Amino acid sequence: MHSESRFDYLKYMSDDTDRRAVLNDLMSTYGKDVWNFAFSMTRKWDQADDITQEVFIKAYRNLHTFRCESSMKTWLLAITRNMVLDYRKSAFLRKVTLVDAFKKQATGRSAEGEVIESMAVNEMWKKVLLLPHKYREAVILFAHQQLSINEIAELLGVSEGTVKSRLFHARKKLAAIRGGDGDGLDG
Structure with missing residues (x-):
């Protein structure tokens, strides 16, 4: 169900x-x-x-x-x-x-902490956590929480176009980080 x-x-x-x-x-x-x-x-x-x-x-x-x-x-x-x-x-x-x-x-961590730590082991999630707040938030809601663009827009109080833009820019910054270009972390 x-x-x-x-x-x-x-x-x-x-x-x-x-x-x-x-x-x-x-x-x-x-x-x-x-x-x-x-x-x-x-x-x-x-x-x-x-x-x-x-x-x-x-x-x-x-x-x-x-x-x-x-x-x-x-x-x-x-x-x-x-x-x-x-x-x-x-x-x-x-x-x-x-x-x-x-x-x-x-050093003590909760059971939930162990779950998020295992997620953070994944290199891509480590990189997502390096993103600026507004991009990180959009990626996590979309990729990890699996919310729709509409649900994310509603939750954040922004337009669907803004959510799409943040996801686009987040992908661009992640590509720059993967390529070893430190400039992908700015603003």
Whole structure:
């Protein structure tokens, strides 16, 4: 059964619906996708863990607002993206980033961390992680999360043409990186 059709019952949620069961179902179905996306955008294990937890808390609190106009995965990834953007803006992030520059990263990693690490072993994904944020985001949503151009545009709040342009420029930069041309990483 397609995972999205599993959540059709959300259209009919009532006060009697066991929201914790729904949350557990969402976490088991989309937890890795949310964590991987958070990590790919922050490149920090601990921040991805924190953001993932916050995403599911927010989804739990706002299940009543989900109207099935987009897929559940798209909705959760949109929440994830907004959390990453908020996290970047926070004073806490600036302090943590400064502290991180002076101390070594913890060696313990979560199970999700092991999954993303195995993905990062692939040379192409290592190169994708080197791309500027807007290109990296588009590539990950398209290639790894397998969202359509339309879904990516909706999630990012940009036009489909902008998504296509970002993917085009990302491919161009990846080709330059593969060719050993360091200029592929600029802006």
